[in-house]
Amino acid sequence: MTLAYDVSGHGPAVLLLHSTVCDRHMWDPQMPALTGAGYQVVRCDLSGYGDSPVPDGPFDNVQDVADLLDSLGIERLAVVGASGGGRVALEFAARWPARVSALALLCSAMRGHEPSVELRKFGAQEDALLEAGDVAGATELNVNLWLGPEADEATRSKVRMMQRHAFEVQLAVDATAAQSEVAQAQAEAESAQAQAQAQAKAPAPAPAQGAQAQAAEAEAAQAQAAHAQAVHEQAAHAQAATTAEPAEKAELAPAQSATDRQLAANAELATSQPTAEAEADAQQGATEDGGVDLSSIVAPALVVSGAHDLPDFEEIAVHLAGVLPHARHLHLDWAGHLPSLERPDLTNALLVSFLANPS
Structure with a gap:
């Protein structure tokens, strides 16, 4: 699968992996800060988001990212992942630990996490709206949940547009399958x-x-x-x-819920099963039960959580800080689920500082 992407700047490479509420344009506020700090910044749309279509058959986001980096001739780099993009970043770092020089995880999802009551309730509400054909309502539900109090109206509008587009792409695929x-x-x-x-x-x-x-x-x-x-x-x-x-x-074929997208690690979805070739290439970093061996990650990691986010993501952050060999947890008292959009000024300074001295 060829992912949509763009590259800016010169210097050591940094890969930005978006939340599954958004697409690669969520990183617009970070691009000038990172390129200005002397980095070559790569950002891509995961399959089914932004400008990357949903593949016809099974696909593997982690392998797709690796293939993109190979095509760009990038062997070693720092990886920054937000939410669902954080899960992809984790699995990339576990499969190919030598390729990752630093790992920054912003309110990351994680394979195997058991969703909280709050997250399950949100998923049920979103499903009900989609089944009723209320895509606008489901979109607004996501905007209200995933953005913290620091987000201004322009930010809310940006997330609204990205989330709505993701729903429309998924519903279009469902309609084609129904036909x-x-x-x-x-x-x-x-x-x-x-x-x-x-x-x-x-x-x-x-x-x-x-x-x-x-x-x-x-x-x-x-x-x-x-x-x-x-x-x-x-x-x-x-x-x-x-x-x-x-x-x-929508009642016959609702779009994938945000609960599934944000915590796709809980159960492998039919549309994201790794291919046999990808599994063969990624034996390193995988456990016997098909999970991910986080202990294989050797890069220093910054694990961020927000005080205004769902409790799931602080729980994940605490767990990752405890199991990753070289990790520290930073809890932001002002942040919701998408700190890079809510307060770009603070998040940019945080990322630039960490990337300059990740150890």
């Missing part, structure tokens, strides 16, 4: 009807067959006709679904 199911159901219905008609036109059985054989054939023909009718009704229902109003489409 494919319609075509398949219609083909099955036509085949079943043709078979039933052929059965009905078949010559009457010879008298030598006997009453029992005739009854069995009649019963089979009736069953075939009933099956054809059922498949036809299924195709008609599917066709109606694809031509329905957006609210009805």
Whole structure:
């Protein structure tokens, strides 16, 4: 999968991985500060976000990022990840520890974390809105939850636009999949009807067959006709679904919830299963049960949490600070879930200072 990206500046490389509420443009406020500090900054859109489409089949975000860096000729770099991008950063650093010189995690998600009651409640609310076709309401729910009190209206508008775009991309993919199911159901219905008609036109059985054989054939023909009718009704229902109003489409195939996106580490989703090739390339840093061996990470790490974020992310930050070999936890009393957008001035100074002296 080729990811959309841009590169700015000259010097040691820094990779920015966005939150799954946003896309690579969430890092707009950091670009001048990091390039001005003498870094070459790479930022990309993960699959299904920003300008990166959703692949047709299984994909692996971590392998996609590695492939992008290889194409740019970047062997070693610092990695900064926010939320869901933090999970990707963690797994990249675990698979290829020698490639990562420093690791900054802003309110990071993590594979295997058990969601809190608050996060599950939010996920249920978001699902309900999407199933009702209220994409605007689901978008606003995300903006209100993930931004802390320091975010101004311009920032809220920016996040609103990025989140809405992510929903629209996901819903469009779902609609395409539904149309494919319609075509398949219609083909099955036509085949079943043709078979039933052929059965009905078949010559009457010879008298030598006997009453029992005739009854069995009649019963089979009736069953075939009933099956054809059922498949036809299924195709008609599917066709109606694809031509329905957006609210009805969302009910049949809602976009992936933010709970799933933010904590995709809790369970591997069908759209993000690593390929066999990726698994072979990434045996280092993986555990026998398919998880990630965080102890393989050797880069110094800064793990950030916010006082106005959900408790999940402070819990994750505390855990990471305890298990990563060279990590420290910084809790920001002013921050929500997206500190780089809420207070760019403070976050930029924090990142520049850490990258200059990560040890």
